Amino acid sequence: xxxxxxxxxxxxxxxxxxxxxxxxxxxxxxxxxxxxxxxxxxxxxxxxxxxxxxxxxxxxxxxxxxxxxxxxxxxxxxxxxxxxxxxxxxxxxxxxxxxxxx
Amino acid sequence: xxxxxxxxxxxxxxxxxxxxxxxxxxxxxxxxxxxxxxxxxxxxxxxxxxxxxxxxxxxxxxxxxxxxxxxxxxxxxxxxxxxxxxxxxxxxxxxxxxxxxxxxxxxxxxxxxxxxxxxxxxxxxxxxxxxxxxxxxxxxxxxxxxxxxxxxxxxxxxxxxxxxxxxxxxxxxxxxxxxxxxxxxxxxxxxxxxxxxxxxxxxxxxxxxxxxxxxxxxxxxxxxxxxxxxxxxxxxxxxxxxxxxxxxxxxxxxxxxxxxxxxxxxxxxxxxxxxxxxxxxxxxxxxxxxxxxxxxxxxxxxxxxxxxxxxxxxxxxxxxxxxxxxxxxxxxxxxxxxxxxxxxxxxxxxxxxxxxxxxxxxxxxxxxxxxxxxxxxxxxxxxxxxxxxxxxxxxxxxxxxxxxxxxxxxxxxxxxxxxxxxxxxxxxxxxxxxxxxxxxxxxxxxxxxxxxxxxxxxxxxxxxxxxxxxxxxxxxxxxxxxxxxxxxxxxxxxxxxxxxxxxxxxxxxxxxxxxxxxxxxxxxxxxxxxxxxxxxxxxxxxxxxxxxxxxxxxxxxxxxxxxxxxxxxxxxxxxxxxxxxxxxxxxxxxxxxxxxxxxxxxxxxxxxxxxxxxxxxxxxxxxxxxxxxxxxxxxxxxxxxxxx
Numbered sequence: 001x002x003x004x005x006x007x008x009x010x011x012x013x014x015x016x017x018x019x020x021x022x023x024x025x026x027x028x029x030x031x032x033x034x035x036x037x038x039x040x041x042x043x044x045x046x047x048x049x050x051x052x053x054x055x056x057x058x059x060x061x062x063x064x065x066x067x068x069x070x071x072x073x074x075x076x077x078x079x080x081x082x083x084x085x086x087x088x089x090x091x092x093x094x095x096x097x098x099x100x101x102x
Numbered sequence: 103x104x105x106x107x108x109x110x111x112x113x114x115x116x117x118x119x120x121x122x123x124x125x126x127x128x129x130x131x132x133x134x135x136x137x138x139x140x141x142x143x144x145x146x147x148x149x150x151x152x153x154x155x156x157x158x159x160x161x162x163x164x165x166x167x168x169x170x171x172x173x174x175x176x177x178x179x180x181x182x183x184x185x186x187x188x189x190x191x192x193x194x195x196x197x198x199x200x201x202x203x204x205x206x207x208x209x210x211x212x213x214x215x216x217x218x219x220x221x222x223x224x225x226x227x228x229x230x231x232x233x234x235x236x237x238x239x240x241x242x243x244x245x246x247x248x249x250x251x252x253x254x255x256x257x258x259x260x261x262x263x264x265x266x267x268x269x270x271x272x273x274x275x276x277x278x279x280x281x282x283x284x285x286x287x288x289x290x291x292x293x294x295x296x297x298x299x300x301x302x303x304x305x306x307x308x309x310x311x312x313x314x315x316x317x318x319x320x321x322x323x324x325x326x327x328x329x330x331x332x333x334x335x336x337x338x339x340x341x342x343x344x345x346x347x348x349x350x351x352x353x354x355x356x357x358x359x360x361x362x363x364x365x366x367x368x369x370x371x372x373x374x375x376x377x378x379x380x381x382x383x384x385x386x387x388x389x390x391x392x393x394x395x396x397x398x399x400x401x402x403x404x405x406x407x408x409x410x411x412x413x414x415x416x417x418x419x420x421x422x423x424x425x426x427x428x429x430x431x432x433x434x435x436x437x438x439x440x441x442x443x444x445x446x447x448x449x450x451x452x453x454x455x456x457x458x459x460x461x462x463x464x465x466x467x468x469x470x471x472x473x474x475x476x477x478x479x480x481x482x483x484x485x486x487x488x489x490x491x492x493x494x495x496x497x498x499x500x501x502x503x504x505x506x507x508x509x510x511x512x513x514x515x516x517x518x519x520x521x522x523x524x525x526x527x528x529x530x531x532x533x534x535x536x537x538x539x540x541x542x543x544x545x546x547x548x549x550x551x552x553x554x555x556x557x558x559x560x561x562x563x564x565x566x567x568x569x570x571x572x573x574x575x576x577x578x579x580x581x582x583x584x585x586x587x588x589x590x591x592x593x594x595x596x597x598x599x600x601x602x603x604x605x606x607x608x609x610x611x612x613x614x615x616x617x618x619x620x621x622x623x624x625x626x627x628x629x630x631x632x633x634x635x636x637x638x639x640x641x642x643x644x645x646x647x648x649x650x651x652x653x654x655x656x657x658x659x660x661x662x663x664x665x666x667x668x669x670x671x672x673x674x675x676x677x678x679x680x681x682x683x684x685x686x687x688x689x690x691x692x693x694x695x696x697x698x699x700x701x702x703x704x705x706x707x708x709x710x711x712x713x714x715x716x717x718x719x720x721x722x723x724x725x726x727x728x729x730x731x732x733x734x735x736x737x738x739x740x741x742x743x744x745x746x
Contacts, residue, residue, distance in 0.1 A: 023724040032720065098718025 008049035015042035027093050029081055033074075040070050104166050107185050109146045110195065111234045113139040114202075118228035125220030132223035137206045140230055144199035151192045155597065162600035164188035167240055167304055174243070179295065186240035186303050190601035193435065194237040194367055197442045198360050202230045204572035205355040208450055211568030212351050212457060218262060222349065225262070229255035233360050237367065242291050242301040245368065249287070249332065252361045253280050259356060260348040272344040279341040283331015290324030297321065307374040307604050315379060322375050322382040325368065326389075333365030333419045336393045340668055342416055346408040350453025353408060358415050358449050359442035366422045366438050370431050377429070377605040387427020387518075391529045394420030396665070398536035402543075403651075403661045406473050407452045410544050414499070415445055417533060421514055424526060429606070430517030432598050437514055439594070440498070440506035440584055447495040447576035448541075454488045454569050455481060455548060458562040459555075466559035475544060480553035484562040487570045489549040491577035496545045498580040500538035501629040503622075506584030512625045513588070519621055531628050538632025546640040590614045 015038055022035025044063045051059025081092075089096050117139035121132040128135075154165055169184035206226060213222050232255055236248025253276075261273030291301065297317055298306045310318070329335070334342035345357050356362070369376060369386065376382055394417045401413035418441050425434030459481075460472035470477045482489040498505035501512065511534060518527040553560075564570065587594040591612060599609040638644045651658040660666070 020724075020728055024721050024728060027721070029720075032724075094720040095718075097720075100716060101718030 005049055005053045009046060012042045012046040012049065015039075015045065027095055029084075029092050029094050029097075032094060033077055033081065037070060037074070040066060104168060104185070104187075106146050106149065107166070107187070107238070108170065110143045110150075110199075111231055111238060113142040114227040114231040114234065118224055118231055121220060121224040121227065125224055129220060132220045133206070133210045136223045136227045137203070137210075139227055140199060140203045140206050143230070143234065144196075144203050147192070147195035147199045150187060151196055154187075154189055154192050159600050162189055163603050164191075164304075164601075169240075178299070181241055181243050181301065183244050184240040185238045187238075188601045189598045190367075190370060190435065191237050193439060193598065194363075195234065197363075197439060198230065198233050198237060201359040201442050201446050201576075202226070202233075202355055204446070204575055205351045205450070208354075208453070208569050208572040209349075209351040211566045212453055213349065214566075214568075216349075222259075222262065225255055225258050226351075226355070229259070229356060229361070233364070236364055240303055242294060242303075242306075245371070246287065246291060249328075249364060249368075250284065252356070252364060253277065253284070253332070256280075256345070256356050256361055259352040260345045262348055262352065266347070269347040272341075272347040276341040276345050279338050280331045283328045283338050286324045286326075286331070287328025290321050290328065293317070293321045293324065303371070310374045310378060310604075313378075318375055319379040319381050322372070322379045323385065325372055325375075326382060326386055329365030329369050329423075330389065331365070332368075333362050333423070334416050335365070335389050335420065335423060336396060339393060339397065339416045340671060343409050343412040343664070346406070346412050350408065350449060350456060353412070354446045354449035354453065357412065358445040362415060362419060363422070363438045363442070366419065366426065366434060369423070369426050370435055373426075373431055373602060373605040376426070383427050383429065385427070386423050387523065387526055390420045390423025390425075390427055391526045392420070393417070394424060394533045395529050395536070396420075398533045398540065400661055400664045401540040402536060403658060404540075405476055407455060407475050407478075407544065407548065408449070408473060410475075410540055411445070411448055411452060414448075414537065414540065417537065418445065418499070421511065421530065421533070424530060425514040425517060428514075428518045428521045428523050428526060430514065430521070431602060431606075432595050433510065433513035433517050435598060436588060436592075436594050437510035440510040440580070440588070443576050443583060444495040444498040444506055444580040447491055447573060447580055448499065450569070450573050450576065451488050451492040451495065454485065454565040454573065455562075457569075458485060458488075458565060462560045462562040463555070466556065466561070468555065468560060470555070475547040477555055478548045478553070479551045479555075480549070481562060482549040485549075485564045487564055488573065491573040492545060492549065494577040495580050496541045498584070500541055500633060501534055501625055502633075503626055504585040504589070506580050506582075506588070508622075508626070508629075509584035509588035509592075512622050513592075515625055516618060516621045531624070534625060535628045535632040538629040539636050542633045542636035543640055546636060550641055590618070 019035045019037075019039030019042060022038065023032050026032055026035065044066055047059040047063050047066070051057060051063075084097065085092060114136075117136045120135055121128075125132045154162055157165060164186050166185060166187040169182040171183055172180075173183040174181040206223075209222060209226065213219050216222065229252060232248045232251025234248075236245050236252060239245035239248060257273045257277045260276050261270045263269045294306060295301050297313055298309055300306060331338045342357060342362065346353055348357070376386070397413045397416035397420060401410050401417065404410045404413060418437070422434040422437050422441075425431065425437060455478070456472050459478060463470055463472055463477075494505070498507040501508045511530075515527055515530045515534070518524075518530060565573075587597075591614070595609065595612065599606075603609075635645075639647050639650075663669070
């Protein structure tokens with residue numbers, strides 16, 4: 001019956017928390033961006049695991065949606081980062097972009 | 103007659119509006135407009151009086167009682183503005199329009215060099231309009247409207263020279279003191295409506311006998327409070343002497359002849375109510391009597407040419423109330439009638455003197471007070487017309503036979519004597535002596551003796567004819583009018599009596615006997631004694647006024663400082679009121695503003711506290727989101743654990 005569900009869920013959780021920790025702790029925008037991708041893929045893994053466990057393909061279809069959205073997000077996000085670094089501040093550190101600081 | 107009545111208030115009103123709107127452009131022409139309008143009103147007033155004189159006595163009470171237009175309709179409360187013409191209002195119309203006309207003419211000369219010429223000739227017709235509205239009124243509310251209108255004009259004219267602090271202060275004082283009286287009047291008015299269900303004179307008079315004495319006493323006392331304010335009686339008289347800050351023609355018209363008699367007129371108008379309330383009548387009589395002697399005593403030692411006349415006016419108004427109180431209202435009105443002429447004349451003379459002396463001092467390079475009689479003397483040689491007319495009016499007010507004041511004052515004193523009010527009679531007699539003394543003190547100090555200014559440099563001149571003309575007319579009236587209409591059997595009473603049929607019943611033929619003649623003799627003697635004392639003190643210099651003052655320093659000081667009433671009011675009413683106002687100011691500043699500002703500070707503080715959470719660091723936001731996620735999931739988890 002292959003890999004048990006719990007293994008997949010455990011891996012997914014580890015990946016998700018790793019991503020979350022990256023988002024929270026790292027300051028480089030690119031790394032944060034990659035961490036978000038990591039969290040999305042952790043979710044994808046979970047969806048697929050459940051899909052297989054329940055024998056329902058809806059989960060797999062959903063993963064495609066997530067991939068599409070993630071691709072779009074990557075395109076727009078990277079574009080924003082590039083123009084931000086070029087036009088605003090010559091830096092990739094998130095702390096330097098604090099216009100919303102109260 | 104009623105077809106022309108509307109002209110009486112409308113003409114001065116139109117003049118006031120015209121002069122108010124276009125006055126700045128047409129300048130001196132304002133005087134022509136105002137004089138024409140008032141002259142028109144005077145002619146109609148004459149016509150009204152002639153019509154009443156020509157009609158049988160039965161229809162004179164009132165000869166016309168009608169409506170101009172529906173004024174207020176509010177539920178049960180209806181007021182129809184209209185006119186109520188009887189001999190009483192007719193006499194008032196004559197007094198107001200005639201004196202107003204003369205004062206208008208006089209002012210052309212008096213105000214000629216004043217920048218506010220057109221403003222003056224806007225206020226004067228406005229005043230005349232309000233006063234005529236008051237006199238014509240057929241209901242209490244319309245009377246009150248006119249009453250407030252004349253109060254407003256009085257305020258405007260006292261403060262006419264608004265860049266003088268003393269003038270604006272005096273204007274404010276007049277207004278505020280009158281508010282006290284008007285408050286009483288207003289409550290009285292409301293009480294009349296609640297009691298009678300109407301404020302129209304004819305309705306009220308018709309029901310007067312059916313109302314309880316208690317309520318009537320309350321109403322009449324409240325109305326009398328209003329009269330005290332307007333007619334400057336104790337305890338509300340203090341504004342009138344200060345009102346002398348206004349231009350002198352104003353003092354003559356408003357603060358001697360017409361407005362201040364509005365209170366007397368109002369009490370006489372409401373006499374059908376007053377007659378049922380012996381308590382109120384007693385109060386009226388005693389307030390009048392005490393005011394008369396009190397004001398006269400202050401007048402004895404004052405040195406300002408106008409203030410002496412002001413206290414004299416307060417004193418004479420006291421006589422009128424005394425007459426109303428001892429139930430000889432017609433004599434009171436007769437005194438009002440004669441007083442308007444001789445006091446108007448005195449004031450206009452004083453104005454001529456001030457005008458002339460001020461110019462003379464100015465050209466002579468002097469800075470003495472042009473209103474202080476100690477700086478004058480011998481002016482008879484410089485201003486003969488003014489001196490003669492002043493002398494005539496002085497004799498009239500002192501009550502010398504056969505001048506106007508003699509007849510009217512004697513009637514009041516005789517009335518008090520006849521009604522057994524011997525104390526009031528005595529007060530009246532002493533007042534009469536004081537009156538004769540202070541009037542002639544003023545005359546002697548101003549016009550007789552040697553000039554007390556440097557004659558080489560200071561040259562007073564007689565006034566222009568614009569001013570002398572009205573003086574002569576008023577002096578002539580002061581001399582002859584009393585004997586002409588007041589000598590027994592009094593034609594004045596015959597004319598007026600229908601107005602008092604409702605309250606006094608059909609007039610009885612007046613007794614003219616030895617007692618009357620004796621009382622007249624006593625009055626005359628008293629007046630002559632007063633004049634003689636003034637003569638001895640200020641012309642012969644046989645008795646020294648200074649020595650007398652030095653002998654009774656306390657009394658002299660008390661009189662000179664007007665019994666310290668102003669100081670008393672200042673410490674009892676004004677200062678506590680100011681203190682209370684300061685307290686409210688502080689309350690507003692610290693408590694009310696504190697609450698408002700506090701809300702602002704609070705909001706700002708909360709904002710300041712919250713904004714520290716916005717660090718601008720993406721990681722922190724992400725942590726917040728993660729924490730929220732954990733909290734939500736945690737709560738689900740806990741719930742699952744609890745419910746099993």
